[in-house]
Amino acid sequence: MYDAIFLDCDGVVTDKKARVDKRVLFEVYRLAHAGKNIAFITGRSLTWLSHNIVPVIEHFNPSPEDKAKLFFIGEYGNRWLFFSGIGFMHGADNSNSLPVNVRAKIRNEIARFPLLFFDETKESFVSLEVRHDALISPSMEAEANRQLDIAAGYFSTRYPEFNVVRTLYAIDILPKGLDKASGIKRALELAGRVAEVLVLGDSQADLLMGEELMNQGVKFKFYYLGEQPVPPALFEVKKPSSRYAEGAHEVLSGIR
Known part of the structure; x- marks a missing residue:
């Protein structure tokens, strides 16, 4: 069983509206x-995780x-928290970060997308996140998703030397090689040797976690919690009956 x-x-x-589920x-x-061993592997900042x-x-x-x-x-592994015995300690790796001048250029372009904001808490790349307080109706939610899709295409064309990843709530503009696979490498570095891992993700980008575990020779089982059809994968992907945090609770509550 999983360790x-x-x-x-x-x-x-x-959940789909970015609200943390305390049951999970x-x-x-x-x-x-x-x-x-539990590792949260995310593009979110340490500020967000800490709060x-x-x-x-x-x-x-x-x-x-x-x-x-x-x-x-x-x-994605450039920042981390771990418990040292007296408190949570911070770690940082700046070897693969977005240049400061590129961050400044993107910040100046965010006005093109009024339902997105520049996440100032990110230190090593750029996230343009949905303004959740503006999503007061289904039509506004649809417009926010439309702006995310347009922004993904725009910044992919504008900055082809970087990776542009569309997540559930945001657009991440990243140096190449910074992704969920690099997050897995950091998790294994911190957690040490593991025999079998349960992985929970909700997007195609999260499949990189499974691919990296395959590369490392670590046994794992992957559960996909997104509402879209399961993306093609190099390994078996399981899907619980519920989506997002509800699905995570369903899977985790069944583990002893």
């Missing part, structure tokens, strides 16, 4: 308490031993 669980955040720990995080705490994930888990009063099982991998 590690690696999970995305957006669309896995959160309770299951994370429960499984860490049972001795399993939205860590406090909820702290509410369950985890012991130092429980916290030592938790790893928070932000910015």
Whole structure:
């Protein structure tokens, strides 16, 4: 059975409106308490993780031993948090980051997409995220998705030397080689040797987690929680009956 669980955040720990599901995080705490290594592998910043994930888990009063099982991998592995015995410590790797001048250029272009904002908490790449407070109707949600699609095409053409990834809520503009696979490498570096991993993701980009585990020779099972059809993969992909955080809760609550 699994001795590690690696999970995305957006669309896995959160619902479709980016709200954190505390039931999922309770299951994370429960499984860490049972001795399993847990790694959140996300493009989100450490600021977001520290404000939205860590406090909820702290509410369950985890012991130092429980916290030592938790790893928070932000910015696809360029930033991370781990428990040192006295508190959570920060780590950073700036060897593969978006140049400052490119970040400035993109910041000046965000006005083209009024339902998106420049996420200032990201330190090593750029995210243009949906303004969730503006999504007051289904038509506004549809318009936000339209702007995400247009922005993905625009920035892919504008900056072909970088990768542009469309996520559930955002557009990420990244140096090549910075992705969910690099997040997996960081998780394995921090967690140490693992025998079998449960992986939870909701997008095609998350399949890179499974591919990297294959490359590393690590046994794993992948659950896809997105509402779109399961993308083609090099490995078996399972799908629970529920989507997003509901699906994550369904899967995690069944593990002992």
